[in-house]
Amino acid sequence: SQKIEQNSEALNIQEGKTATLTCNYTNYSPAYLQWYRQDPGRGPVFLLLIRENEKEKRKERLKVTFDTTLKQSLFHITASQPADSATYLCALVAYSGAGSYQLTFGKGTKLSVIP
């Protein structure tokens, strides 16, 4: 069966350090992988997208890698700040037939950045 796993339910990290979150998938052939941020009581907000033929993508302090051989994406936040504390979700975009695409989410990792 298809699975998306974000290895840690929760991750605590000291301010200033690099946070690394993991997303693994099985039985998918995703065209794209996305990362979202979700704050309590709010809907997810898009952060970054990476295509299957891209190894790495950066946006300010964020970096995402995508390894289709390992079926894994890593999400890094460098120089982490308390304001980065949130739940981070990975999502796979996969073709579902008839020109449509499904967006399927992992369960998320709750990141806490400790001052």
Next chain:
Amino acid sequence: NAGVTQTPKFQVLKTGQSMTLQCAQDMNHNSMYWYRQDPGMGLRLIYYSASEGTTDKGEVPNGYNVSRLNKREFSLRLESAAPSQTSVYFCASSATGEWNEAFFGQGTRLTVV
């Protein structure tokens, strides 16, 4: 710039009651989605609509129906609510094309007693 608007924000239903969750987007997106989010389960896709006039089942469609009323609006109906449908429901939309990000509404917190 409203984006995706869901109504209501909160709702309490009794078991067996019916209700419709409304969702509208003003970004001219073709694709719209309904998800539910439960503690420890993450976001699970209920139904989606790739374009006006089409709908497809997602991972957890049982107990729900949807209507893509027009390009802007995608509603989710619970015909006979059950306590297992207590959840936070999110509507989302995206432009055509798999590379496009999804925009989410603020969610509807539904409690079925």
